[in-house]
Amino acid sequence: MTRHALSERLLLCDELDRLGPDAPTMCEGWATGDLAAHLYVREHRPDLAAGVLLPFLSGRLEREQRRLAHGDHAALVQRVRGGAPAWNPMALPKVDELANLVEYFVHHEDVRRAQPDWRPRDLDPRLQAALWSALRRTARLMFRRSATGIVLIAEGHGRYAAKLPDEHGTVVLRGTPAELVLYAYGRTSVARVELEGDADDVAALHDAELGLG
Template structure:
């Protein structure tokens, strides 16, 4: 089995090593050191990760993540590169592929596209196929706050109706699958996506908050 999540993890870690700890990312308020710390916490510190969902524990998560971010950057990136520890189900190759492919693809682009002179990557067909499957599994969650209906058309992959019309009509998003993933996960400013639909509906969608938050 080709491990696309593993490949994206390694590419991201190579980029983090190349750039160093103080470069910008697309994650608001985070430099490369903060993104690396987030990824380490996500897989290695479930006691802290619960703070993402339990408000009164959020302060503890933030403090510990900052402490990790201000520590040995190379060591943090190395721990991320090694993957989840054996006790974490994400250490299993199949679980890793399901839970981490989009996570590491999006964060890889968060780093790449925050730097001057970036250009979209040409993705391998196998990777595109896996991303399209993953996006269809998550699209209804990602677009749940959209005020419009949503139809996704991925170049060479087909179409998927992600949401029925709400306060507005339907907007069609057409792009390579990687760009659709980035748009769905809130990276609107850098996702190169084409829109089809009423101008007011498109404007409403562009103004909406998308993603997990």
């Protein structure tokens, strides 16, 4: 099987090594060191990762991520590069591809697109197809807070109705699967997506909080 998640992981780690711990990212409040710490905790410390959902654990999570982010950056990136430990189901290639493709693709672009000299990548069509499949699985969750209807159109891949209209009409989003993924996961300021709809509906979509947050 083609392991796009692994490829994105390794490319992201190359960028983290190149930039060091203090470069900006598209994740608000996080430099590259903070992002590396997040990725490590997500796979190696599920006892802390639960702090994302459980408020009483959030303090421990933040303290440990801060400690890791200010430690040995090269060693931390190397641990992320090595993947999940054997006891974690994400160490299995099929689980890794399912659970980590979007995670590592989006965070790779979070690092790339926060740099002043970034340029779009010419992505493998197979990666675009995999991202389109992943987006179709999660789009309803990502756009759940939108007051507008959402139709996603990726030329050569198809269309997907991600949400029915609510307070407003429908907005059509056109772009490659990669750019639509970035938009759906809240990277709206850097995603190269065309929006089609009434001005009020487009404005309402701009005001919506997208993604998992």
